Amino acid sequence: MMTPFLNRVEAGRLLAEALCASLPDLTSRKDVIVLALPRGGVPLGLEVARALNAPLDLMLVRKLGVPGHRELAMGAIASGARVLNQDVIRSCGISDEDLEAVAREEQLELERRARRYRGDKPWPELKDRCVILVDDGIATGATMEVAARAVRQQQPTLLVLAVPVAPPSSLGRFTPLVDRIVCLMTPESFWAIGAWYRDFSQLNDEQVITMMREAEQWAGGDCG
Structure with a gap:
């Protein structure tokens, strides 16, 4: 039986471990960038970026x-x-x-x-980079699909989709859009993303801004 994640931070740490195991060269690559979908994907993106010693930025989708x-x-x-x-x-x-x-x-x-x-920070250049798209889960997949298409237009060398949970039917639509998919759980009986977290509290703008500032300040990776 699949056990719900404690919260987004735990899910992010487990996702980082799975990425390290699936793509062991990530920690040695210098072209990696993690893009998180606000708001819910940012705590996970922070954990993944820290583990991979990579910069964190946002992929804004509505x-x-x-x-x-x-x-x-x-x-x-x-x-x-x-x-x-x-x-x-x-x-x-x-x-x-x-x-x-x-x-x-x-x-x-x-x-x-x-x-x-982001204030007036310039958007990162994604061409010829390894881009990891992170969110707290996928339901229908519409939001992540437009994110993947937007990134693909910028011609990254490798595009990785990383989420803790998604129904198999939604994951299938990403096979032609991304190079790799890392997903921790794919329950057939999905219901909703929040059903797979014990704490799925909604985040506000201030929390996102605080986490992005933290991403700019921390140093070092912790896996590999």
Whole structure:
């Protein structure tokens, strides 16, 4: 029986161990960068970056929620990339005007978070680098898919998807998008990401900013 993670920090440490075991050259590579999806992916990304002695940055992605049912994703956007779920769009009768209105709103939120979390720091160059995309789990996969497509456009030498938990049906969509997948648990009966954590408390902007500052200050890796 699969045991839930205590919290995101524990999940991040276990994920770092799995990455070290799966790709043992990660700790010796100088081109590695860890990109975490805020907010929930940042505590895990911090643990992975620390273990790999690699820099941590953010991959900002926003879900496009169906109007009136915002938890239902009709797609997702990132800087320079968009993924749409045409089945949801058709079944919910979403017009082009409604879709674009939601996309504009979420684009503004992307820009707000970029300013809030990163200030005026330039975005990292990903071309010819080893990029590890980290989140606290995958449900439908729409958010991570747009993140992977956005990174792939920048031509990394290696793109690794690293998450603690995801249903097998969602992981399958990433096989053509990434070079490696590291996932600790793939339960058939998935329910929701939060069901696989004892503590799945939501994070706020201040916590994300604090963790990103910590990532800039720590030194040394602890695996390998």
